[in-house]
Amino acid sequence: xxxxxxxxxxxxxxxxxxxxxxxxxxxxxxxxxxxxxxxxxxxxxxxxxxxxxxxxxxxxxxxxxxxxxxxxxxxxxxxxxxxxxxxxxxxxxxxxxxxxxxxxxxxxxxxxxxxxxxxxxxxxxxxxxxxxxxxxxxxxxxxxxxxxxxxxxxxxxxxxxxxxxxxxxxxxxxxxxxxxxxxxxxxxxxxxxxxxxxxxxxxxxxxxxxxxxxxxxxxxxxxxxxxxxxxxxxxxxxxxxxxxxxxxxxxxxxxxxxxxxxxxxxxxxxxxxxxxxxxxxxxxxxxxxxxxxxxxxxxxx
Amino acid sequence: xxxxxxxxxxxxxxxxxxxxxxxxxxxxxxxxxxxxxxxxxxxxxxxxxxxxxxxxxxxxxxxxxxxxxxxxxxxxxxxxxxxxxxxxxxxxxxxxxxxxxxxxxxxxxxxxxxxxxxxxxxxxxxxxxxxxxxxxxxxxxxxxxxxxxxxxxxxxxxxxxxxxxxxxxxxxxxxxxxxxxxxxxxxxxxxxxxxxxxxxxxxxxxxxxxxxxxxxxxxxxxxxxxxxxxxxxxxxxxxxxxxxxxxxxxxxxxxxxxxxxxxxxxxxxxxxxxxxxxxxxxxxxxxxxxxxxxxxxxxxxxxxxxxxxxxxxxxxxxxxxxxxxx
Numbered sequence: 001x002x003x004x005x006x007x008x009x010x011x012x013x014x015x016x017x018x019x020x021x022x023x024x025x026x027x028x029x030x031x032x033x034x035x036x037x038x039x040x041x042x043x044x045x046x047x048x049x050x051x052x053x054x055x056x057x058x059x060x061x062x063x064x065x066x067x068x069x070x071x072x073x074x075x076x077x078x079x080x081x082x083x084x085x086x087x088x089x090x091x092x093x094x095x096x097x098x099x100x101x102x103x104x105x106x107x108x109x110x111x112x113x114x115x116x117x118x119x120x121x122x123x124x125x126x127x128x129x130x131x132x133x134x135x136x137x138x139x140x141x142x143x144x145x146x147x148x149x150x151x152x153x154x155x156x157x158x159x160x161x162x163x164x165x166x167x168x169x170x171x172x173x174x175x176x177x178x179x180x181x182x183x184x185x186x187x188x189x190x191x192x193x194x195x196x197x198x199x200x201x202x203x204x205x206x207x208x209x210x211x212x213x214x215x216x217x218x219x220x221x222x223x224x225x226x227x228x229x230x231x232x233x234x235x236x237x238x239x240x241x242x243x244x245x246x247x248x249x250x251x252x253x254x255x256x257x258x259x260x261x262x263x264x265x266x267x268x269x270x271x272x273x274x275x276x277x278x279x280x281x282x283x284x285x286x287x288x289x290x291x292x293x294x295x296x297x298x299x300x301x
Numbered sequence: 302x303x304x305x306x307x308x309x310x311x312x313x314x315x316x317x318x319x320x321x322x323x324x325x326x327x328x329x330x331x332x333x334x335x336x337x338x339x340x341x342x343x344x345x346x347x348x349x350x351x352x353x354x355x356x357x358x359x360x361x362x363x364x365x366x367x368x369x370x371x372x373x374x375x376x377x378x379x380x381x382x383x384x385x386x387x388x389x390x391x392x393x394x395x396x397x398x399x400x401x402x403x404x405x406x407x408x409x410x411x412x413x414x415x416x417x418x419x420x421x422x423x424x425x426x427x428x429x430x431x432x433x434x435x436x437x438x439x440x441x442x443x444x445x446x447x448x449x450x451x452x453x454x455x456x457x458x459x460x461x462x463x464x465x466x467x468x469x470x471x472x473x474x475x476x477x478x479x480x481x482x483x484x485x486x487x488x489x490x491x492x493x494x495x496x497x498x499x500x501x502x503x504x505x506x507x508x509x510x511x512x513x514x515x516x517x518x519x520x521x522x523x524x525x526x527x528x529x530x531x532x533x534x535x536x537x538x539x540x541x542x543x544x545x546x547x548x549x550x551x552x553x554x555x556x557x558x559x560x561x562x563x564x565x566x567x568x569x570x571x572x573x574x575x576x577x578x579x580x581x582x583x584x585x586x587x588x589x590x591x592x593x594x595x596x597x598x599x600x601x602x603x604x605x606x607x608x609x610x611x612x613x614x615x616x617x618x619x620x621x622x623x624x625x626x627x
Contacts (some may be wrong), residue, residue: 029432036425050449053460058623066562070463123338123415138353141604142556144577145597172352202609233442235559251444255563255607283440
């Protein structure tokens with residue numbers, strides 16, 4: 001990857017004398033493994049502890065939640081909190097809102113993304129560079145900067161507190177990354193087949209539909225799932241452009257999950273863990289593809 | 302193209318017909334060549350104009366206006382909004398706090414991510430399942446991450462304080478992490494870094510796995526120790542990834558909103574309020590849209606500077622990579 005730099009760097013390495021360390025190499029190796037394993041374990045504890053504590057809270061009866069010393073493993077396991085979540089009308093309603101918004105947003109973003117990515121990938125038109133940079137900028141710039149104008153525009157269009165309004169603003173969260181990732185995948189498809197098809201008089205929509213899309217199906221599925229998750233998890237726009245429960249998505253519902261008796265931590269943890277399931281599933285299945293796509297969009301911008 | 306240039310050379314001032322022909326043909330070729338490209342990116346361009354350019358222009362207009370509820374028609378007021386921001390005694394601390402936030406979260410995320418990448422790149426048997434678990438915080442939605450930490454950091458029965466108590470820390474020494482103005486920013490920084498360091502780790506790991514094993518083997522033959530391998534092979538090879546992930550982390554720290562808003566809403570007494578939360582509170586708690594817009598414009602300037610730095614770093618990386626391809 002970086003031949004030029006590393007060859008320059010090997011100079012000092014050759015000069016160092018390593019033979020005197022050779023005798024204790026075995027014991028050092030063992031110690032190194034212990035050290036690596038131990039620090040890896042520390043990272044696991046740091047990463048997983050808050051999640052496990054949430055899970056533990058979600059699985060034990062409310063009266064056990066404030067026990068001292070804390071019970072990591074619940075003495076009695078109950079599913080009452082999960083049951084409470086599923087019978088909570090407000091949460092189910094918010095979940096359905098989120099589902100509708102995320103699916104619509106993903107669909108539109110994929111459409112715009114496929115077309116745009118193909119255009120950027122196959123045509124070297126004047127202004128292409130500027131446009132690509134603006135797409136990237138749309139993804140990276142602080143969205144909080146546009147909440148006031150968005151609010152006023154949505155209000156003028158009577159779209160505040162509506163699902164279509166949210167889909168509209170969510171597009172901004174999703175479509176730039178969709179274009180970047182799909183473009184990365186299209187760039188990797190060899191053009192020869194398409195060129196042959198064009199010579200045979202194949203139109204561009206047909207070309208896309210019959211040749212390019214089938215070839216990039218796994219990538220498109222990954223991008224679609226990622227877009228879905230982005231919309232599913234979005235919080236800022238949801239918070240600003242909704243009020244009351246009518247069109248409120250799940251993220252906002254869970255952020256302010258409180259009633260007159262206070263916060264039901266068991267229910268909140270159960271709902272929060274359930275909300276994480278789609279993202280965890282998607283990321284586990286497509287992690288390699290996503291990290292490659294994300295770092296290509298971001299790193300090779 | 303060759304035909305075009307010969308006719309061009311032949312075309313002098315007294316042959317306007319040729320010239321026009323030439324121009325027309327060139328336009329036709331341009332349309333044929335680029336037309337489909339423009340059509341394909343048109344929806345994306347519409348979105349960019351509608352969702353970025355237009356709102357930004359609106360923000361600029363609002364920032365020099367007084368925007369009154371309920372009609373929200375902007376009335377020009379000059380730089381009054383900006384002056385109000387600069388005169389506000391809360392602005393200084395707000396800037397300082399935002400800086401603390403950015404430096405704190407970026408440093409923590411980066412150090413944790415880098416360390417984790419080094420550890421999980423060591424290929425010690427039995428660490429693969431651990432790597433899977435370490436990535437979990439990155440997968441969890443930001444609102445969920447905030448909720449989990451809100452529950453961990455509860456003053457009276459949060460698991461952190463309960464654990465400290467069970468280790469024998471006297472209750473007088475326990476802190477209300479999110480309720481105490483002195484600890485709240487640190488607590489929120491830890492929660493935010495928790496959710497973000499795995500991504501840094503994944504980026505750096507991907508960079509490390511691109512280094513060929515042969516380079517290490519060759520250096521080991523020459524008797525290099527692990528530090529030398531790390532310093533002279535690993536670090537130079539992943540430098541582009543390090544720089545880009547550092548910049549990306551700075552950008553996301555400046556832009557971040559969710560974690561703080563859910564955990565504290567910027568409180569207590571503004572002790573965890575950063576610039577983005579300030580914009581939201583000014584606009585949607587105090588309904589001062591003009592003031593929020595002025596703050597937005599200032600933030601946008603910072604965003605452009607960051608983006609420019611990002612672009613420069615990217616170009617340098619691309620040049621480096623092209624250089625190596627030779």
